[in-house]
Amino acid sequence: MQFASTGSHSEGRPAGRAVSRQVLADHVYEELLASxxxxxxxxxxxxSIDGTARELDVSPTPVREALARLEHTGMVRxxxxxxxxxxxxxxxxxxxxxxxxxxxxxxxxxxxxxxxxTPGHLAELERAVADLKDAPRGPSFAEFRGYLEADERFHxxxxxxxxxxxxxxxxxxxxGQIQRFRLFGGVGxxxxxxxxxxxxxxxxxxxxxxxxxxxxxxxxxxxxxxxxAIADAPAE
Amino acid sequence: MQFASTGSHSEGRPAGRAVSRQVLADHVYEELLASxxxxxxxxxxxxSIDGTARELDVSPTPVREALARLEHTGMVRxxxxxxxxxxxxxxxxxxxxxxxxxxxxxxxxxxxxxxxxTPGHLAELERAVADLKDAPRGPSFAEFRGYLEADERFHxxxxxxxxxxxxxxxxxxxxGQIQRFRLFGGVGxxxxxxxxxxxxxxxxxxxxxxxxxxxxxxxxxxxxxxxxAIADAPAE
DNA sequence: CATCTTCAAATCCTATAGGACCGGGCGTGG
DNA sequence: CCACGCCCGGTCCTATAGGATTTGAAGATG
Numbered sequence: 001m002q003f004a005s006t007g008s009h010s011e012g013r014p015a016g017r018a019v020s021r022q023v024l025a026d027h028v029y030e031e032l033l034a035s036x037x038x039x040x041x042x043x044x045x046x047x048s049i050d051g052t053a054r055e056l057d058v059s060p061t062p063v064r065e066a067l068a069r070l071e072h073t074g075m076v077r078x079x080x081x082x083x084x085x086x087x088x089x090x091x092x093x094x095x096x097x098x099x100x101x102x103x104x105x106x107x108x109x110x111x112x113x114x115x116x117x118t119p120g121h122l123a124e125l126e127r128a129v130a131d132l133k134d135a136p137r138g139p140s141f142a143e144f145r146g147y148l149e150a151d152e153r154f155h156x157x158x159x160x161x162x163x164x165x166x167x168x169x170x171x172x173x174x175x176g177q178i179q180r181f182r183l184f185g186g187v188g189x190x191x192x193x194x195x196x197x198x199x200x201x202x203x204x205x206x207x208x209x210x211x212x213x214x215x216x217x218x219x220x221x222x223x224x225x226x227x228x229a230i231a232d233a234p235a236e
Numbered sequence: 237m238q239f240a241s242t243g244s245h246s247e248g249r250p251a252g253r254a255v256s257r258q259v260l261a262d263h264v265y266e267e268l269l270a271s272x273x274x275x276x277x278x279x280x281x282x283x284s285i286d287g288t289a290r291e292l293d294v295s296p297t298p299v300r301e302a303l304a305r306l307e308h309t310g311m312v313r314x315x316x317x318x319x320x321x322x323x324x325x326x327x328x329x330x331x332x333x334x335x336x337x338x339x340x341x342x343x344x345x346x347x348x349x350x351x352x353x354t355p356g357h358l359a360e361l362e363r364a365v366a367d368l369k370d371a372p373r374g375p376s377f378a379e380f381r382g383y384l385e386a387d388e389r390f391h392x393x394x395x396x397x398x399x400x401x402x403x404x405x406x407x408x409x410x411x412g413q414i415q416r417f418r419l420f421g422g423v424g425x426x427x428x429x430x431x432x433x434x435x436x437x438x439x440x441x442x443x444x445x446x447x448x449x450x451x452x453x454x455x456x457x458x459x460x461x462x463x464x465a466i467a468d469a470p471a472e
Numbered sequence: 473c474a475t476c477t478t479c480a481a482a483t484c485c486t487a488t489a490g491g492a493c494c495g496g497g498c499g500t501g502g
Numbered sequence: 503c504c505a506c507g508c509c510c511g512g513t514c515c516t517a518t519a520g521g522a523t524t525t526g527a528a529g530a531t532g
Contacts, residue, residue, distance in 0.1 A: 101402035
């Protein structure tokens, strides 16, 4: 899994440049990100620098750099001289706070995106909703991973279509966490039918070109997600 | 967001451990952050890893880690194998986008903060406004630095008093940039009197305990800041 | 049995070395 | 005069080495 080894063979690159000289730290970053998203690294477990370096067959330096970037996303936390740990699971309060923040930001995104929507953007959103419908929804994490990806993509696309880099940044500050809230209690996807219908409603509202309708549809979606998740939450 | 600052050397912790031993990378991070905030590093200039390592008399490894963290704040940008550069200056469009985002987030923060305001919080806010009034307002950056710091502190305190970690994160995604927009055209502080009055109005609205009043006052403040800045903007 | 000491392994953190690439100055040939 | 190649310093990137610190457990002691 670790090509790009510096120990090149006798001859240099054959013709043309090597596709794109890659930075090892980027690979480590994506590898760790995938491990976190897939749930292979459970919340609370330590992420040893030397350990992952050995596991990925690289030196600790790129691992250190990758973890420094991950820390700012909230996926891992760092204690001064003790190393990195996967951020703890969401509590019910965390979830409520997340939904409060989404309710403040995402309707605004929908309103702004609606004003400058292009047919190309609309097609991308339709594809995301279609992927949402087609995605498998099994009980294991690997199975509903595609579902979560399409869900996140839908919301991220709307954020990007605002054309406002700061709204994208604000959404991104939440986005990384949005994936993880599903681990909250380990409940799977039980509300797919409702969620798909709401996404479709948001899409339709955007297509009408009325910003207020779009914002209202998004607000309703977020509120309903919150309501269902609270209902499904495991009893403490 | 510069808590966890490794204190100099206050020894003799009664029963606790010595304050987290200083990690060199943290020191480099704060040093770079200060240089960026003070304008000693102008936008567009390259930030050499080896160079700053020599300048700060450390090895490149901590510098690399500090820059990896800074990248996620938007203060510096990294090109794959070419190094880091200070993010470019704000254009008029960037500024408009920033204000749009602030207008979406900050009134919500004011509303939420108002609902759970304590006397202690109120005192901190009053201190921030007082500092704003007392701060010098000269033409050079070093002179109105205290003013900017108090301004940012006021808004950050409100974000933190929402008690919602995600609203803090969303604000922080903007906060690092808020400092820099003053460089937009190099205009100094020309609207201090108006701004101070508006901050006072926000504070008064918070003190009444009416969340809607607080949100409205904050929205008015942000809108007026936008209006004044556009009026002051240098002609292209 | 409980508690403290001590030691060894693991880990974090920093420094240093070396490979690969880029850009500029300089000399030689046309 | 201009073009081309070469050298060289600078930089990024990764690997490796070694000091500093925490942790966990074995062993000693009351």
